[in-house]
Amino acid sequence: MNMEAICDRIIGQHAFHPLKNIVMVGIGFRKDFAEEMLQNNIVQPAFIEVAPENWIGVGGFWKKQFRQALEKYPLYTHGLSLSIGSPDPLDFQFLKKVKAFLLETNAQLYSEHLSYSKCDNAHLYDLLPIPFTHDAVKHVAERIRIVQDVLERKISIEIVSYYSPVAPEITEIEFINNILAEVNCDLLLDVNNVYVNAFNHNYDAKQFIDLLPMERVSYIHMAGHHQVSEKLIIDTHGEAIIDPVFDLFEYSMHRLKRDVPVLLERDFNIPELDELQEEMTRLNEIKTAALKLTPYVTA
Amino acid sequence: MSLLEQTHRNQLALASYCRTGILEDIPGINTENISQYRRLVFNVIDDMLQSAFPLSYELLKAREWQMITHDFFSNHACQSPQVWYMPREFYEYLEQTRPEILNNYPVLLELLWFEWLEVELFMMEDRGIDYRITGDLKQDAIVLNPEIHFQHFKFPVHLKKAKKITATDQGDYYLCIHRLPESGDVSFTDLSAAFVRLLELLSEKPQTAATLIDDLCEELKIEQTTEITAMCQDFISIAMESRLIIGFKNN
Numbered sequence: 032m033n034m035e036a037i038c039d040r041i042i043g044q045h046a047f048h049p050l051k052n053i054v055m056v057g058i059g060f061r062k063d064f065a066e067e068m069l070q071n072n073i074v075q076p077a078f079i080e081v082a083p084e085n086w087i088g089v090g091g092f093w094k095k096q097f098r099q100a101l102e103k104y105p106l107y108t109h110g111l112s113l114s115i116g117s118p119d120p121l122d123f124q125f126l127k128k129v130k131a132f133l134l135e136t137n138a139q140l141y142s143e144h145l146s147y148s149k150c151d152n153a154h155l156y157d158l159l160p161i162p163f164t165h166d167a168v169k170h171v172a173e174r175i176r177i178v179q180d181v182l183e184r185k186i187s188i189e190i191v192s193y194y195s196p197v198a199p200e201i202t203e204i205e206f207i208n209n210i211l212a213e214v215n216c217d218l219l220l221d222v223n224n225v226y227v228n229a230f231n232h233n234y235d236a237k238q239f240i241d242l243l244p245m246e247r248v249s250y251i252h253m254a255g256h257h258q259v260s261e262k263l264i265i266d267t268h269g270e271a272i273i274d275p276v277f278d279l280f281e282y283s284m285h286r287l288k289r290d291v292p293v294l295l296e297r298d299f300n301i302p303e304l305d306e307l308q309e310e311m312t313r314l315n316e317i318k319t320a321a322l323k324l325t326p327y328v329t330a
Numbered sequence: 331m332s333l334l335e336q337t338h339r340n341q342l343a344l345a346s347y348c349r350t351g352i353l354e355d356i357p358g359i360n361t362e363n364i365s366q367y368r369r370l371v372f373n374v375i376d377d378m379l380q381s382a383f384p385l386s387y388e389l390l391k392a393r394e395w396q397m398i399t400h401d402f403f404s405n406h407a408c409q410s411p412q413v414w415y416m417p418r419e420f421y422e423y424l425e426q427t428r429p430e431i432l433n434n435y436p437v438l439l440e441l442l443w444f445e446w447l448e449v450e451l452f453m454m455e456d457r458g459i460d461y462r463i464t465g466d467l468k469q470d471a472i473v474l475n476p477e478i479h480f481q482h483f484k485f486p487v488h489l490k491k492a493k494k495i496t497a498t499d500q501g502d503y504y505l506c507i508h509r510l511p512e513s514g515d516v517s518f519t520d521l522s523a524a525f526v527r528l529l530e531l532l533s534e535k536p537q538t539a540a541t542l543i544d545d546l547c548e549e550l551k552i553e554q555t556t557e558i559t560a561m562c563q564d565f566i567s568i569a570m571e572s573r574l575i576i577g578f579k580n581n
Contacts, residue, residue: 194366
């Protein structure tokens, strides 16, 4: 059986695999290593991911680099400033720019965070936790629906890491699942975030994964973190992925039973590119092994 | 929208705490960890400002930098969803509020603006323009680089280290900042007011070097001597080499 036939058997006709490529492990395209990455083949991602906010309206040197990258790799996108959980009105002017960017770049997927980053008409440029409340579920679901209508595409919403709950009425898993029950969007499973949250809030990460509707997962993020104390981990994207997070990824792949694109995020403290490639290779190996062990199921 | 007033208030309280450090009573929070949010949020702001304004950061004492950046983030509602654009809002905030520190550092505002211009010129969208590289300087219309900014400073922030600039340096400094079309690098050129005006005239429309020199002399009410014509022609040649003038008009 040739490779393409094997891929067909394993990944089926899932919409997120235009390349029919099982090794769908990508990397966050960061300016810190963009030039080096484009000049050599040390890092060989199946796709790249960018935050539209960092590239909209950008010209000159970076536009040339970005164009080169787009010629080489399919693009996935991960927004930062939409502030889907904000009490402020949605920024439709910005949303239209995002839409134009997604069309111009032929972005395969757009994801955003289940958090808020703008409040009282001020951007904070970081991800604040939404209160786990019933009204916030309705509010967020409605906003996701509006965003999807404007963008004319389904979005993938990411479970974020958080360091404190805010006025919770329900649990984190109830909050996420209630939103997914309310609105027809996809789920971005950030495995490291689940690990970080389980550690910080003292729950079992695997049980949390078990409770997620895995059929809704369209995309996975993997990253490193920084443990700042015995009780607290901060999600930094500035370290290599640790073994327990690789293990949780393996567990997630077994639960998932199908291939989805997986992204390696590395935003700070960038190592040599071959170290990033080693992490991507390990993600590939885990994914491939997990899928071979799992009976074939299409999405 | 279905958000209850209480939820809105709690979200507002957390965001406000991140900006000001004043923590209101928010139910259910982990009091040990909540400060991480203020730290993380401010780190993003501080990193971005330090990266955009390395010279200004170096000029100020650590506590002065901390004071103006905290004041900015506490009192200014950042409007741009694109964080790389936020440093411009920092400059504008200082320009509008005129904090006392500007009296101690008279060059600070111009230094911040000088640094921002480099960021903006480097990052800004391409301004596509039709031109050709080869032509005859004696008869073909020439085209100004569209990615250009003309600037007048009272202090020579582009020529001297800010710490070494004194009141006696005060004067009129004109410069052009432009982006090189091939590399995307940003270049600063110190110029006389007359040559800046010549380039401004060219920014209105492509024209021949001869017409441009005629127009300049007429506007400045100076006699167009052979010497002045040669000087202007030399400048135009140099400006073409440095890509201030990007090329020749396509017929």
